[in-house]
Amino acid sequence: MGRMVLVERDNRFGYCYLKGEEIIPPMYLLPPLLANEQKIMLIEGNKVLTMDENNERLSKILCYLPKNVFIIEQKHADTGIKYCNLQDKKGTILSKNYDAMQWCGDAKTTFVVAQSGKLCALLNLKGQEIVPLKYTHIGSFNVGLAIIDSAGLKGLIDKNGKVVCKPRHRTLYYNAEVGLFRAVTNDSGFG
Numbered sequence: 286m287g288r289m290v291l292v293e294r295d296n297r298f299g300y301c302y303l304k305g306e307e308i309i310p311p312m313y314l315l316p317p318l319l320a321n322e323q324k325i326m327l328i329e330g331n332k333v334l335t336m337d338e339n340n341e342r343l344s345k346i347l348c349y350l351p352k353n354v355f356i357i358e359q360k361h362a363d364t365g366i367k368y369c370n371l372q373d374k375k376g377t378i379l380s381k382n383y384d385a386m387q388w389c390g391d392a393k394t395t396f397v398v399a400q401s402g403k404l405c406a407l408l409n410l411k412g413q414e415i416v417p418l419k420y421t422h423i424g425s426f427n428v429g430l431a432i433i434d435s436a437g438l439k440g441l442i443d444k445n446g447k448v449v450c451k452p453r454h455r456t457l458y459y460n461a462e463v464g465l466f467r468a469v470t471n472d473s474g475f476g
Contacts, residue, residue: 383406405422421437441466
């Protein structure tokens with residue numbers, strides 16, 4: 286990467302090479318940060334973007350998780366392909382690439398639901414799959430259990446990924462008022 290200088294125009298910040306070619310046009314309210322020799326970090330609202338030196342890949346931090354782990358969305362400039370993964374604060378990729386990711390957990394633990402195609406997996410903060418890609422939905426945890434969906438039938442898993450109630454219910458939800466899960470197994474009512 287060539288040497289760069291900070292550019293300010295109309296109270297907006299960006300970067301250009303010393304020869305004058307703009308890398309990042311002045312469009313940010315705060316000065317972009319040089320993270321290291323490989324990446325440029327930009328602050329856009331409450332999101333942090335990073336760009337590699339060839340402007341081929343733009344990364345956006347979607348979610349800050351405990352233990353300095355982030356859900357990152359990356360987009361390749363030439364193909365437009367997007368994918369998500371978990372990264373630590375040094376930029377080390379902790380998980381494989383998925384189509385989408387979201388935080389899932391409770392007050393004591395944090396998990397990530399990762400989606401590829403129409404299937405979901407449950408990851409820990411080290412990027413390891415606790416539950417492999419096999420459910421069409423994995424919900425947030427309540428009282429140590431999360432609702433799973435397999436082919437339209439719902440069940441429950443615990444925080445270790447163990448199935449504690451096989452997917453067999455048409456409707457399953459957590460009733461916070463009484464602290465219990467309720468299930469509808471047929472049209473006649475709750476089971």
